[in-house]
Amino acid sequence: MSKILIVSDSHGLTKELEVLRERHVQEVDLMIHCGDSQLMPDEKYISGYSTVMGNCDFGGYPIETITEVAGRKIFVTHGHKYSVKTSLMKLKYKAQEFRANIVCFGHSHVLGAEVIDGILFLNPGSIRLPRERFEKTYIILDLLDDKIKLSVFELNGREIADLAHEFVLPN
Template sequence: MSKVLVVSDSHGLTKELETIRERHLSDVDLMIHCGDSQLDPDHPALTGYFTVGGNCDFGGFPQELVSNFAGKKFFITHGHRYSVKTSLMNLKYKAEEVGADIVCFGHSHVLGAEVVGGTLFLNPGSIRLPRERIEKTYVILDLNGDKVEMSVFDMEGHKIPKLSHQFVLGKDS
């Protein structure tokens, strides 16, 4: 089983990114930042994070990344170029184009996850300015074949059980 930590929209926070990294360094295999860090790409707080640029980021970040990890293809983007605040349709087309199993994005600051057309679309919310909930959140995915267990955490590192969910990739669930 492999674990992936996903965070987004930290908007200038540094200590919090470092705390999350140190808290989970020994139990996750990959760390993703979905953009709007508002930091330089070489900032120490981003060390260890696979990071894309958001609409509030400047200089040096890739706008999107495609990565194979644990037998799954990840597509990572901030989401602003795909109008994710209004619809997942554009992002869905891009996911199909690149053959993604899991799409990680941010931008809306709204925690959410759903399987569409067999692909998991995940927004971890924001650790700075969450919308539609009070908790500042990030997510850890446990990958086990086509099963994905999503655990949602608050900034203190507490798992929020009512927000955890299991998904099956390859079919809508």
């Protein structure tokens, strides 16, 4: 069992990233930032986050990462190189190439979660400039033995309970 915090598109916010880290550091095993932090990798505000390069970022971040947590392979990218604003098809093909179970991405600022061909695709929305909803959101994934529990939180820490969901993915 592991918990993962997923955030994206903070576009220069600093204290908010620190607040999220302090709020959840004791309960999560991994904190992922899906890019467009607009912070340099050595800045204290982004420390502790596994971060990828967004289209608004400069220097030092990888374009994508693969991490294995609790027996699940997690592919993280910002999404701009895969045209995620129009389709998840290119991203799906890359995830299949990596044999990923979970894909975390941002770029569109639109909160979303869906399973395509047995792969869970997650976009935590944006904690700065959300689109298609008012709430500034991030996600916590609880990786359990036989399922994945998704919880969506507002930047202020309030859980959006009606967006909670459980997924069962094939092995």
